[in-house]
Amino acid sequence: MKRKSFLIAVALVVAVGLAFTGCSSKGGDSKKAGQEGASKSTESTGAKDSGKQVELRFMDVIPNPDRDAKFQEVIERFNKENPGIKVTLETVPWDQAHQKLVTLGSASSMPDVFVMHQQWNSEFINAKWVVKLDDYLEKFEHKDDFIPYVSSVLMDYDHKQTYGGIYGIPDGLTTHGMFVRTDWVKEIGMELKDLETWDGIFEAAAKMTDPSKNRYGFSYRGGRAGGEQLGMYVYSELGGHLYDKDGNCLLNTPEGIEAFKRYTDLYKKGYAPKDSINWGYAEMVQGFTSGLTGILNQTTEVVAECNKTMDKDTWTVLPFPRGKDGKIYSKADSFYLSIAANSKNPDEAWKLIGYMVKPEVNREICKVNLYIPVMKGAENDPDFTEGPMSGFLRSMNDPGFVRNPYYGYFPEVGEFTESFQDSEIQKYLLGKQSIEETVKNISDYLTKYQQKFMKENPQVPIPDCVAIN
Amino acid sequence: MMNPSYKKKISKGLMVFGRVLILLFFLIIVVAPIYWLFITSLKLPKDIATLDLQYWPKNPTLDNYVALWKSTQFPAYLKNSLLVSVISGVIVVIVSIGGGYALARYRFRMKKITLIGFLVSQMIPITLILVPVFLIFSRLGLNDTLTSLVVLYVILNTPFCVITMQSFFMNIPTSIEEAATIDGCGRMDVLIRIVLPVMLPGIIAVFIFAFIGAWNDLLTGVMLINTEAKKTIPVGLSAYVGQFSIDWGEMTAGGMLALIPSAILFAIAQKFIVEGLTAGAVKG
Amino acid sequence: MKKKNLEPHAFMLPSYILLFGFMGYPLINCIRLAFTNYKIMKPDEVYFAGLNNFKGILSDPDLLMILGNSVKFVVITVFLQFVLGLILALTLKKPFRFRGVYQGIVFLPWAFSGFIIGLTFQWLFNGEYGPINDLLLKAHLITEKISFTGTPGLSLFTVIAALTWAGIPFFAIMILAALQSIPNELYEAAKIDGGNALDMFKHVTIPCIKPTIVITILLRTIWVFNNADLIYVMTRGGPANTSHTLSSYMFMKAYSTLDFGQASALGVLFMFVLVLYVLIFLKITRFNEAGDVG
Structure with missing residues (x-):
């Protein structure tokens, strides 16, 4: 009898012991994970003094063979130029990237440098998982070489004004354009430039559609984050505004409802395949590349996919369509290179980031990844000014280019865009x-959480569009 | 008037016919999706997602297999997967023979609680235990090692296997052991010499379960492994599911290659399951 | 007496260490978080929240529809997997030529990772490029393509089909192993008593494999209930939430807001429901009446 209880006791002790060490490690780590990069620099110099090589982990979240190879090459060069630092490349597939980083973040084990998606900004910054980079940036030799959109919108407006500091350096821009089937446009008797306005897009989508030939005008995205595509048209009708100054959502207005209706008619009137109600990224791209749909609203990276599967003279990319006021309501996003708060060597980590956004290195990386460089100089490079990429660049450099507002910075944004x-x-x-009901539900949801957020965070500006050019 | 033996023949013939039909039914259901993946692995990118479906590739090619071999560390993935699956499978079998035997053949106080505890462990959604498990591994210095995967797979698969092993022990009438005990064999002797041979089919089934559980795991593999050379097959292949498109050609090529070890395992296991029966019959 | 009491624990020790050692802390942590206000995005606002997390879950307007989906999803999937697995196992029991090869092939679905199965079935059922639509059209069984994943009601069944396909081998192998473990003497004894095939199935086969059947069904139910991967990959719960189950919907909600308190509460709630289910199931099937030799 005694022995039995002894064994049980052993098992319990093991369990509790582990529970205890686990708990205390968590407490300790979160305390250690300071927000300021500067406070850490003492630690890292310590590492250097001992003559030891500093090891850095760099994690990419959208791996593919070409991209991996380029990063590997750049990192090897960096390692050679900086004998005291050894960077290793790690990759995590996009579908699991968010969950992995959240897990690593909660466990204070993030890689020193990682690629952060724009949608994760508010999560990771509020969770204090990433380091503020303002001091580093101040001393950065290329700090004045960023193109105006990057410095004024992505870094100043999106980070500094919203979160009180810059927590990531954009590494390459991707913006929207309209991928169109040039041969279909010819068949319906329209000119390519007719499709540079939303009216032209709607007209062409209707004319291209012929279900008997298995042809549909538009790659409609009804599934994951499809609302965002719809939003791009709605903003062009609402002049790019989402909230009034009290945080009331402006979608539920006669113009808003009308815009919703016109866009969703693409599906309702059958200009998009029936299946597209549940289409996400991959399916809408596949719809276009396989010759099922004639128009696709997508970003720069998709050029690679079209190159791979389509005949060269059947497609092109047009600048994003203009709204009735002649402006282009679109967006240009970038991933951010960020330093983890739990990094022991933030100074070396910054060195790596600085190297990767150096104008010539950045342009080299962007060419492989099909991004628009964040540094000046692309406007003279034929790789960006000719061919499909030029459509994107023209959009972005258009005097009427307007960056659409985000839905907000409240925690429920994820639920809103991912499912609600x-x-x-x-x-x-x-x-x-x-x-009417649909628009009201969406609008009420946004109003509710935006107003709640504004009360708690009065210093954060209300999401609105930004015009820069 | 029908001759009874003739009647028997007809019913036997019908039985055989029915059995063949059932076997065919399962074969078609199982093979169709796998066939689709297989021919996809032989297609060029432009032939994969087309409206004009190709049930045999118009331009059959081995490019995908070549690219897979060249652009990824597939041999390393394969080695890692085999390593963690086999090792964790063996450990799980050993642990669960002990646990299953105790649960099936003894009465003891903790039994009910233990059983419920094991079942509860199967109910915790894996995503919820990832962070604490990660912290434990950090403490033990096991981050980014195959050892961490082995340990985790053993933990994740043990509860089911112990319970299943218990059910296999329970399937065997206690009379077999009683007879042997009377003959003067010790308990351990009886277990190893009499019970386990009869149990072989169950043991193999449990091993397959633990092996496959580790072989197929994606989520914990992604979470615990960072280094390219330490990735397992599912983790490596999931990289083909990109943000904008899926690289079907290379992914299916990898999927097909990954099937080979499992197919061999299933075929061997089948042999053991049959032999287990005869061994049991002889000794029992 | 003393020796006998120790024995089972000696056998159990490795399982105890593994389980309590590695599951103990996560479990305690999960229960603790369920009663805590713990949102990743608000690391400075961690406090005891009482039952708030649970209230948040139970007040969702779509809860009833999704609960119904869950029941449908679990019952149909487990039923199909079990029945088809049982039939397959029974058919495989007697030897025939090429049985080894046949078995090697027919168990293959088990050897695919969930995400590959999900993507494949999503493609097979695709409303435009899917071979299923194409073959049905060619066989003149339908006149226009069916949007399987885009139609409420149908989309959940694409997930059920995929999960069933992947799950049959599991049942088949487990049941087959149990069948093979039945000592031949029992059949011989039944034959001597003059039983026919049906009698033998009822009085020998079923009682002998019952523990295995009970346990596999029990655990499958738990796994299917908790399985959200395939739903994420195939339908993401769409269209309009009609293919969400409790676990896919709730975890998507809790994770998209990174509310770990609510996610944990959800885990605790599920565990509570499942423990109830297990207790009732074991009671009904009278599983735990183990024999004691010694």
């Missing part, structure tokens, strides 16, 4: 609820 908005719109597409 899409399922509400799907309910309308399925005829389960009216357009």
Whole structure:
């Protein structure tokens, strides 16, 4: 009897012991994970003094063979130029990237430098998982070489004004353009430049559609984050504004409802395949590349996919369509290179980031990844001014280019973009609820959380569009 | 008037026919999706997602296999997968023979709680235990090692295997052991010499379960492994699911190659399952 | 007496160490977080939250529809997997030529990672490029393509089909192993008593494999209930949430806001429901009446 309870006791002690060490490690680490990079620099010099090589982990979140090879090459060069530092490349597939970084973040084990998606900014910055880079940037030799959009919108407006500091350096821009089937446009008797306005897009989508030939005008995205595509048209009708000064959402207005209706009619009137109600990224791209749909609203990276599967003279990329006021309501996003708060060597980590955004290195990386460089100089490079990439560059450099507002910075944004908005719109597409009800639900949701957020964070500007050119 | 033996023949013939039909049914259901993946692995990118479906590739090619071999560390993935799956499978089998035997053949106080505890461990969604498990591994200095995967797979698969092993022990009438005990064999002797041979099919089934559990795991593999050379097959292949498109050609090529070890395992296991029966019959 | 009491624990020790050692802390942590306000994005606002996390879950307007989906999803999937697995195992029991090869092939679905199965079935059921639509059209069984994943009601069934496909081998192998472990003497004894095939199935086969059947069904139910991967990959719960189950919907919600408190509460709630289910199931099937030799 005694022995039995002894064994049970042993098992319990093991369990509790582990529980205890686990708990205390968590507490300790979160305390250690200071927010300021500067406070850490003493530690890192310590590492250097001992003559030891500093090891850095760099994690990429959208791996593919070409991209991996380029990063590997750049890192090897960096390692050679900096004998005291050894960087290793790690990759995590996009679908699992967010969850992995969240897990690593909660466990204070993030890689020293990682590629952060724009949508993760508010999560990671609020969770204090990334380091403020303002001091480093101040001393950066190329700090004045960023193109104006990057410095004024992505770094100043999106980071400094919103979060009180810059927490990541953009590494390459991607913006939207309209991928079109040039041969289909010719067949319906329209000119390519007719498709540079939203009216032209709607007209062409209707004319191209011929279900008997298995042809549809538009690659509609009804699934994951499809609401964002719809939003791009809605903003062009609302002049790029989402909230009034009290945080009331402006979608639920006659113009807003009308814009919702016109866009969703692409699906409702059958200008998009029936299946597209549940399409996400991959499916809408596949719809276009396989010759099912004639128009696709997508970003620069998709050029690679089209190059691979389509005949060269059947497609091109047009600048993003203009709204009725002649402006282009679009966006240009970038991933950010960020330093983890748990990094023991933030100074060396910064060195790596600085190297990767150096004008010539950045342009080299962007060419492989099909991004627009964040540093000046691309406007003289034929790789960007000719061919499909030029459509994107023309969009971005257009005097009427307007960056659309974000939905907000409240924690529920993730739920809104990942599920709520899409399922509400799907309910309308399925005829389960009216357009008025749909827009009202979406609008009320945004108003509710934006107003709550404003009360708690009065210093953060209300999301609005930004015009820079 | 029908001759009874004739009648028997007809019913036997019908039985055989029915059995063949059932076997065919399962074969078609199983093979169709795998066939689709297989021909996809032989297609050029432009032939993969087309409206004009190709049930045999118009331009058959081995490019995908070549690219897979060249651009990834597939041999390393394969080695890692085999290593963690086999080792964790063996450990799980040993642990669960002990646990299953105790649960099936003894009465003791903690039994009910233990059983419930094991079942509860299967109910915690894996995403919820990732962070604490990660912290434990950090403490032990096991981050980014194959050892951490082995340990985790053993933990994740043990509860099911112990319970299943218990059910296999319970399937065997206690009379077999009683007879042997009377003959003067010790308990351990009885277990190893009499019970385990009868149990072989169950042991093999449990091993397959643990092996496959480790072989197929994506989530914990992604979470715990960072270094390219330490990735397992599913982790390596998931890189083909990109942000904008899926590289079907190379992914399916990898999927097909990854099937080979499992197919061999299943075929060997089948042999053991049959032999287990005869061994049991002889000794019992 | 003393010796006998120690024995089972000696056998159990490795399992105890593994389980309590590595699952103990995560479990305690999960229960603790369930009653804590713990949002990753607000690291400075961690406090005891009472039942708030649970209230947040139970007040969701779509809860009832999704609960119904869950029941449908679990019952249909487990039923199909079990019945088809049982039939396959029974058919495989007697030897035939090429049985080894046949078995090597027919168990293959088990050897695919979940994400590959999900992507493949999503493609097979695709409303435009899917071979299923194409073959149905060619066989003149339908006149226009069906949007499987885009139609409420149908989309959940694409997930069920994929999960069933992947799950049959599991049941088949487990049941087959149990069948093969039945000592031949039992059949011989039944034959001597003059039983026919059906009698033998009822009085020998079923009782002998019952523990295995009970346990596999029990655990499959738990796994299917908790399985959200395939839903994420194939339908993301769409269209309009009609293919969400409790675990896919709730975890998507909790994770997209990084509310770990709510996610943990959800885990605790699921565990509570599942423990109830297990207790009832074990009671009904009278599973735990183990024999004691010695």
